Amino acid sequence: GNSVTQMEGPVTLSEEAFLTINCTYTATGYPSLFWYVQYPGEGLQLLLKATKADDKGSNKGFEATYRKETTSFHLEKGSVQVSDSAVYFCALPTNAGGTSYGKLTFGQGTILTVHP
Amino acid sequence: EPEVTQTPSHQVTQMGQEVILRCVPISNHLYFYWYRQILGQKVEFLVSFYNNEISEKSEIFDDQFSVERPDGSNFTLKIRSTKLEDSAMYFCASGGRVTNTGELFFGEGSRLTVL
Numbered sequence: 001g002n003s004v005t006q007m008e009g010p011v012t013l014s015e016e017a018f019l020t021i022n023c024t025y026t027a028t029g030y031p032s033l034f035w036y037v038q039y040p041g042e043g044l045q046l047l048l049k050a051t052k053a054d055d056k057g058s059n060k061g062f063e064a065t066y067r068k069e070t071t072s073f074h075l076e077k078g079s080v081q082v083s084d085s086a087v088y089f090c091a092l093p094t095n096a097g098g099t100s101y102g103k104l105t106f107g108q109g110t111i112l113t114v115h116p
Numbered sequence: 117e118p119e120v121t122q123t124p125s126h127q128v129t130q131m132g133q134e135v136i137l138r139c140v141p142i143s144n145h146l147y148f149y150w151y152r153q154i155l156g157q158k159v160e161f162l163v164s165f166y167n168n169e170i171s172e173k174s175e176i177f178d179d180q181f182s183v184e185r186p187d188g189s190n191f192t193l194k195i196r197s198t199k200l201e202d203s204a205m206y207f208c209a210s211g212g213r214v215t216n217t218g219e220l221f222f223g224e225g226s227r228l229t230v231l
Binding site: 032034036043044046049089094102104105106 | 149
């Protein structure tokens with residue numbers, strides 16, 4: 001099945017710093033790619049997604065570009081805020097197609113802490 | 117905004133006891149899932165459920181586990197005889213008709229501690 005490798009954390013930044021969290025994948029074909037976020041005490045939430053190569057997903061100032069050449073989907077934000085402190089997960093469907101689209105493989109998660 | 121809700125938020129149980137974790141998925145969704153996260157490890161797929169039956173399950177989902185959608189709204193995960201290694205955060209998720217993008221909506225999780 002497909003797999004994903006995510007940058008290990010934790011990552012600690014000052015407010016307004018630039019953020020990059022690396023994610024690379026191995027997949028059959030070109031599956032959709034996702035970043036999920038888990039804020040303290042909450043469940044996983046979809047942050048952004050890209051459904052095909054060269055797509056850029058964006059939300060809340062975060063961006064990630066689906067790059068098939070480098071099999072990467074790195075998460076970036078130009079200026080982080082304290083409220084961005086959370087755990088970030090890169091994910092993709094485990095299998096290609098069929099009824100398995102909701103079976104996701106997650107990266108190990110990156111803990112981001114932003115200080116004022 | 118519709119959301120997936122899970123109960124209990126935290127359950128402590130003795131090894132060998134049965135546990136039922138409950139989930140109320142988003143009402144018009146058709147696909148339902150359980151995932152778990154052992155502390156410090158990855159979020160892992162357990163099982164998917166569609167059209168009132170299991171559509172896929174992982175190696176983790178052995179005979180001690182079962183799922184049910186008894187009344188058209190709740191979606192439950194039962195562990196018949198808990199083991200220490202079942203201690204984890206269990207996440208319920210649901211997806212709509214168009215799950216070909218894999219976009220899931222997750223609950224806040226139920227933390228299970230087995231003593």
